Amino acid sequence: MAWEIKEECLKVVGEAWQNAGITNCQAKSLRTQLELCQKGLMTWRQTLKQQEDQIIKNGSQNIGHLQNSGTGEHVVAMKQIQEEVVSAITTNDINWKQRAKQHWLKHGDKNTQYFHMQASQRKKINAVKSIEDSQGRVVTDQSEIGEVFTCFFSSLFTTSQPLSIDQCLQEMDTKLDMDMKAWLLKPFTREEITATVFKMNPLGSPGPNGFPSQFSQKNWEVEGDQVCNFALDFLNHGRSLSEVNDTFITLIPKVQSPTRVVDYRPISLCNVLYKVVSKTMANRLKHILPQIIAPNQSAFVPGRLISDNTLVAYEKKFVPSRGLRQGDPLSPYLFILCAEALSSLLKHAEACGSLTPVTIGRGPVKVNHLFFADDSLLFCQAKYEEIKCVLNILELYEKGSGQVLNKDKSAIYFSKNTTLMSQQQIMHLAGVQSTSNLEKYLGLPTLVGRKKIASFHSLIDRTWSRVSNWRTKFFSAAGKEILLKAVLQAIPTYAMGMFLLPASITRKLNQILRRFWWGFNEDSSKIQWINWEQLSGRKDMGGLGFRDLRCLNIALLSKQGWRILQNPTSLVAQILKVGNGQQINIWHDRWIPSLPAQKIVTPRDADCWCDKVSDIIDPQLKIWQESLISELFSIQEIEGIKAIPISLGGREDKLTWQFTPNGNYTVKSGYYLGKELEREQIGESSSKTMDCQVWRSVWKLKVPPATRMFVWRACSEVLPTMANLKRRKVVKDSICLICKREHETSGHALWGCSGAQDVWCQELFGKLDSEELNEVAVTMRVIWARRNDVLHGKAFKHPREIIAQARTELSLHNEAMQKDVGANSKNMTRVHIWTKPAVGSLKVNWDAAVQTRMGRIGIGVIIRDHQGLVIGALRANRPLRGSVFDAEAYGLLLACVFCKEIGIRHLCLEGDSKQVQDSPNWSLGGCLISDAKEVLTSAAVWSISHVYREAKMVAHRLTQAAYECTEDMYDIEICPSCILQMVSKEKSH
Incomplete structure (x- = not known):
């Protein structure tokens, strides 16, 4: 909130809290304290606002006088006044953003007229100027x-x-165990x-x-x-x-x-x-x-x-x-619990033969109702008996719940086979009118036939309505970027998740987004410096990360397909994770991640009896049958198979998505895969774009968003320089207006021009670090702003003033970011040493490292008691081409197996991979963690904790030594010589 950025705020709250005192009733105490806080904050805020208004008024006038001097002699005085004014404006800025209620704009520029306009507009809309009473007056x-x-x-x-x-509840089954x-x-x-x-x-x-x-x-x-x-x-x-x-x-x-x-x-x-x-x-x-x-209730909106x-x-x-109060967090859950009674009554009527359900598609699924909060669809045959049954159920539910059917908002949709006489009888019985068009259910067309363009044209209308009502002149490029992504692109997303929109609809929507981004007048669009295809590219490839809506539509639909997928080989990007191997076909499925084709390409011998992956696994030892696979597959395939860890817990095989670390499909991964396939089809190479590292550096700059956007425009050569304007036939001459010597390109305007060099010669020497790059970015934007001022007849600012302005802007931005981080972060104490476990428990440290070139991982495990004595140690290496997370998960699994084999039942596991602590997913590492936890079920007490590397250096040293081992090395109650000195040192702590 606006007042929270002031240090005095906490003091006011603390004083009010102490003055209220404590009573025996917690609720009364809190209420009294909050009331005193409210009064104290209001008094303090009124005084503060008067002071801030005066600072803004006087400070702005003083800055204007100093800037008009143009000599750069008053830089220090200007900076001091500017900091005071900006501090006052920041409070006002936050206040207007709160009043405007534009939550999508989280990281924009300082206060603009947009927020004033939005707040004023909300005030007008919120007013109720007239209403009809119960008599119609x-x-x-x-x-x-x-x-x-x-x-x-x-x-x-x-x-x-x-x-x-x-009676409402009698058909509900008992489901609480x-x-x-x-x-x-x-x-x-x-x-x-x-x-x-x-x-x-x-x-x-x-x-x-x-x-x-x-x-x-x-x-x-x-x-x-x-x-x-x-x-x-x-x-x-x-x-x-x-x-x-x-x-x-x-x-x-x-x-x-x-x-x-x-x-x-x-x-x-x-x-x-x-x-x-x-x-x-x-x-x-x-x-x-x-x-x-019941699944008939989808969710609560x-x-x-x-x-x-x-x-x-x-x-x-x-x-x-x-x-039930809408707005109460508990109400949605209470509502669907109540509606479960109605759902049970309808299902019971179907089971008794009183209601006939409809069949969904060609499958076995039949439904007689669908609920989504208070929106409901009921299905039955157009017979008097069935309609009467539905009405009786609704009447019973009304009496039991207190909810009442709104017949004015209800309608009956009849199939074409229903006679007119039957329709009239049913409408008279139900007291509800019929409709030939169900319009929309949950914001989507209920019936979509051949006229798809007409069904979804409202998306164009809604998007254009938003764009035309916004005053785009109030936004910087950074603000427009957030607005386009957070609001405009979100409008069609819901519909695109359910339907494949006509190509003409997505083309028109893309056109609206494009016009909004570059700006437009009533009759014409402004210059579009880069095509939409490039803008919709990834940020690390020179784009802005906007979405091509056609490709996004397909990615969203693919998410639905992923959920209902039954055919494991129907999509290219699916890989089967080996569990017990009973579901995976050796010769047809994709199950070997390290191979180029991810599947077996060796032809199957006619007399080969092996069909499933489980056929080449030893069911007792849970290892690959090496003699068998050496007969069936090529050397490369054998290495790939042996690098796959076999599930020790017997989990089932799992279908996973190749293009995400956790194996689950995401719309983002599907979208970028679709764009990559599009580029491959047209033969476009991603090498045409600037080095990805350069673009990443641009977006990593810790500067205001508008400055990052300016740097992107400069690197993309889309600033309205004289050279670009001449290329677009806007001006006839491309000579720089400041130096009058060379053609003005982005590089010349920001670096090569004598006016820019006057700034840089006082500022930069040698190679730049990240903080200096931030200052360069802000300085370039200020130089460009000075160039525009000169173009529009204003005075040419002195280089010292440019540098001071850039440094002030960057300093204020950094202070704001530090306050934001400090307010939302928690202090974390970093443990630098190994600590002993409690008496009666053993501490198990594990570590793993990856040799990418060799395709192997090294694993080290050390087990010690409360005195620091070594109970056991393990050094092992495995063939595995995976991530560091996969290696750490494998290390955890071997540590758990080691503990089980030597009979440890009270253990505390510590590793430096925080990801291992997270919920298991369907990546290789996630599957290994699941196996490890399955092994741990034999232990009486166990825990997995994250520590920093300094607290497990012994395990790290064992990992390094593991690469030298030709087989697993187990040491029971013996300390390996390679860690003896380190163990002795940690034992003495």
């Missing part, structure tokens, strides 16, 4: 408008005393509360007390203990939430021009203290929902963003006696 007086809303919601949230609850019950009933902990607080959206819309969750996150040292105690009092002991359970109701328009109260959807803005409790319960509940909710809300202030309060 239009009310325009603000107090009467509030009364209409209050009466409606008081009635809406008053209980109807529902009956028939038991003992483990689930134990999970739900175990006591809540302080760690859960803390994790909930720090995972909440920092600047989400606050509740009645006005504090967003960021207030608690930033002041956790002050209020953390009390928040945890308050939450645990309720969660574990059932204390009341009444002190914090008050809520603002905010309204989202359901239609374009709302006129009635029912045209608004109420969203609750709860206090953060309540949301902490609710979200903690939701986090506990969501782990078991997949096991207890909480609605549009809070940033689209229309706020209404009420003069009266009311106490609800029923209802």
